[in-house]
Amino acid sequence: xxxxxxxxxxxxxxxxxxxxxxxxxxxxxxxxxxxxxxxxxxxxxxxxxxxxxxxxxxxxxxxxxxxxxxxxxxxxxxxxxxxxxxxxxxxxxxxxxxxxxxxxxxxxxxxxxxxxxx
Amino acid sequence: xxxxxxxxxxxxxxxxxxxxxxxxxxxxxxxxxxxxxxxxxxxxxxxxxxxxxxxxxxxxxxxxxxxxxxxxxxxxxxxxxxxxxxxxxxxxxxxxxxxxxxxxxxxxxxxxxxxxxxxxxxxxxxxxxxxxx
Numbered sequence: 001x002x003x004x005x006x007x008x009x010x011x012x013x014x015x016x017x018x019x020x021x022x023x024x025x026x027x028x029x030x031x032x033x034x035x036x037x038x039x040x041x042x043x044x045x046x047x048x049x050x051x052x053x054x055x056x057x058x059x060x061x062x063x064x065x066x067x068x069x070x071x072x073x074x075x076x077x078x079x080x081x082x083x084x085x086x087x088x089x090x091x092x093x094x095x096x097x098x099x100x101x102x103x104x105x106x107x108x109x110x111x112x113x114x115x116x117x118x
Numbered sequence: 119x120x121x122x123x124x125x126x127x128x129x130x131x132x133x134x135x136x137x138x139x140x141x142x143x144x145x146x147x148x149x150x151x152x153x154x155x156x157x158x159x160x161x162x163x164x165x166x167x168x169x170x171x172x173x174x175x176x177x178x179x180x181x182x183x184x185x186x187x188x189x190x191x192x193x194x195x196x197x198x199x200x201x202x203x204x205x206x207x208x209x210x211x212x213x214x215x216x217x218x219x220x221x222x223x224x225x226x227x228x229x230x231x232x233x234x235x236x237x238x239x240x241x242x243x244x245x246x247x248x249x250x251x
Contacts (some may be wrong), residue, residue, distance in 0.1 A: 048125070053152065053155040055163055082151075085155060088155045091156070092225075093221070096169040
């Protein structure tokens with residue numbers, strides 16, 4: 001199954017609604033980069049509200065896609081990380097340093113607008 | 119009495135199956151959402167290690183009840199190449215796969231008890247337990 005990527009003005013919105021397997025995660029990586037290219041989006045919000053765990057593989061795929069988007073010129077904000085996910089990621093030793101985050105989608109969009117400078 | 123259920127790890131989909139099994143058992147035993155996430159993540163890491171390094175193995179989940187103490191035990195076993203430097207792999211940041219797994223120190227931190235038995239040519243056996251508080 002593919003993760004839907006929605007366009008909103010100059011931003012892309014992604015809400016990950018189910019547990020990611022390896023293939024879906026890698027497909028998403030590719031799909032997002034193509035969509036950024038296609039739409040000339042400046043920013044992306046990836047909402048993880050429905051995700052109840054992230055292992056090192058998913059964390060790596062997410063971290064990678066954030067850096068790949070940055071290379072292309074788009075900023076990514078991650079939103080909605082659950083308490084349980086934050087706790088396990090840090091205990092696991094994954095900080096996702098330098099990643100822009102916000103509590104929820106609304107705050108994520110605000111943060112993105114600030115980052116994009118308007 | 120201990121009750122065990124197992125998932126054979128051969129491909130990426132089996133990693134998903136193993137962690138779903140673990141999460142279901144954790145939920146059933148009454149673990150909270152944070153411990154459920156810890157257990158699910160630990161299983162995912164151990165199953166991925168089997169898939170990446172051994173190619174094939176098994177993840178078994180035990181429900182424990184020892185003198186009224188309820189717990190969940192993960193048994194990860196493979197007959198892959200084994201590990202020669204156990205002390206080294208238990209150090210943060212050690213990796214032979216270029217950072218695909220967070221490694222065993224992370225799994226150890228997520229669980230309450232962690233034991234590893236491995237030597238070159240004899241595969242790897244890891245037992246990790248989480249107790250219900």
